[in-house]
Amino acid sequence: MRQFRIFVLICAFSGSLLCSGQMAPPQLFSGMEGFTFLSDGTAIPIWGYGWVADGYITLPGPLLEYNQNDFVQLNFTNPSPESHTIHLHGLDVDQVNDGVPATSFYVTTGEEATYSFTANHPGTFLYHCHVTTTLHLTMGMYGMILVNRPDMMLYDGGPAYAENAPILFSDLAIETNMNPVQSFPFHDIRPDVFMVNGVSGNQLEQAEHIITFEAGQPIALRLGSMAYSLLRLDFPEELHATCYMSDGRPLPEPLEVVELDIFPGERFTVMIEPDAGWDGYIPCEFWNIPDQQFEDEQLIRVRDASLDVPTLGTNDSPAGFPNPTRSSITWGGLESICVFDAGGSMVFQGALLQGKLDVQSWPAGLYTAILSDGRRSRFSVIH
Numbered sequence: 001m002r003q004f005r006i007f008v009l010i011c012a013f014s015g016s017l018l019c020s021g022q023m024a025p026p027q028l029f030s031g032m033e034g035f036t037f038l039s040d041g042t043a044i045p046i047w048g049y050g051w052v053a054d055g056y057i058t059l060p061g062p063l064l065e066y067n068q069n070d071f072v073q074l075n076f077t078n079p080s081p082e083s084h085t086i087h088l089h090g091l092d093v094d095q096v097n098d099g100v101p102a103t104s105f106y107v108t109t110g111e112e113a114t115y116s117f118t119a120n121h122p123g124t125f126l127y128h129c130h131v132t133t134t135l136h137l138t139m140g141m142y143g144m145i146l147v148n149r150p151d152m153m154l155y156d157g158g159p160a161y162a163e164n165a166p167i168l169f170s171d172l173a174i175e176t177n178m179n180p181v182q183s184f185p186f187h188d189i190r191p192d193v194f195m196v197n198g199v200s201g202n203q204l205e206q207a208e209h210i211i212t213f214e215a216g217q218p219i220a221l222r223l224g225s226m227a228y229s230l231l232r233l234d235f236p237e238e239l240h241a242t243c244y245m246s247d248g249r250p251l252p253e254p255l256e257v258v259e260l261d262i263f264p265g266e267r268f269t270v271m272i273e274p275d276a277g278w279d280g281y282i283p284c285e286f287w288n289i290p291d292q293q294f295e296d297e298q299l300i301r302v303r304d305a306s307l308d309v310p311t312l313g314t315n316d317s318p319a320g321f322p323n324p325t326r327s328s329i330t331w332g333g334l335e336s337i338c339v340f341d342a343g344g345s346m347v348f349q350g351a352l353l354q355g356k357l358d359v360q361s362w363p364a365g366l367y368t369a370i371l372s373d374g375r376r377s378r379f380s381v382i383h
């Protein structure tokens with residue numbers, strides 16, 4: 001009887017391991033059939049990374065977060081028609097796990113791979129595909145990596161923060177994304193879309209892109225650039241901005257910052273502790289590097305969470321009806337969408353007739369609709 005009880009306990013324990021996901025760690029995939037929407041609603045083709053469990057790619061790719069000293073096994077699968085890699089930009093990894101194909105390996109179509117490393121240093125890092133790099137970058141194959149400390153200090157002996165705000169700058173050239181045929185020298189691209197966390201213009205006024213704070217609670221801005229442009233940030237004095245880290249290492253001395261230049265591939269950690277009641281913007285200028293010309297400005301809004309201010313959009317994903325469906329699904333008030341199947345392939349892009357999408361001839365399965373304002377809605381087709 002005693003032995004039987006022990007056996008039951010072991011089963012219950014291993015069951016909880018399975019349930020907590022430890023037996024199946026999250027897996028990234030690469031896709032070449034994605035879309036992103038510009039602030040004017042134009043759909044632009046992208047390539048990129050996404051979680052296998054989600055089934056769609058995003059711009060930028062998913063934020064990867066680890067704790068200092070984690071032994072990371074980043075699982076990656078490539079169902080797309082071309083080879084890709086994950087270059088772990090700025091992390092201290094060995095050569096074979098670095099994702100530079102000539103010195104490590106390509107992940108070819110249909111292959112799976114695992115990148116392994118120990119996250120020794122807390123800080124802000126990046127990842128991107130390193131295959132025909134300029135082309136795969138401008139198509140959208142990049143994301144941010146944060147290595148945090150569980151005690152919420154930036155680094156051993158550093159200041160404590162209440163929250164991370166990941167901010168990834170990037171840009172793209174519409175012509176290249178519309179017709180992605182070949183790589184090109186870095187200085188030859190002339191981007192015409194300038195983005196913060198994958199969006200621009202009034203998309204940055206959506207609730208999910210506004211940095212909210214509680215008075216007295218410092219926020220760690222995790223700044224990184226995958227842009228071809230030079231970034232020039234202006235920190236209003238009410239933010240009390242101090243730079244503590246550069247490229248994943250502490251600065252010898254913290255620096256109060258008013259203006260900060262960020263070159264391609266650089267990362268900075270800037271702490272802000274805004275004045276109570278503040279609601280304003282961090283202006284971010286994009287400058288063309290070869291000819292030193294001003295290109296564009298994006299505004300990151302920072303707002304006291306206690307202010308009752310209306311904002312554009314929400315994180316709420318509108319539910320289609322009926323769901324699951326056999327014949328059609330309707331979203332009230334929507335005009336156009338992109339839909340992806342569970343394998344990450346785009347199966348529909350275009351206008352809806354009175355919010356209605358006919359799915360009668362579609363294979364049964366789980367689908368993700370991406371709405372023109374960037375929100376997502378999932379539904380199932382059954383037969």
Ligand SMILES: [Cu+2]
Nearest residue numbers: 084129131136
């Ligand atoms: Cu690639």
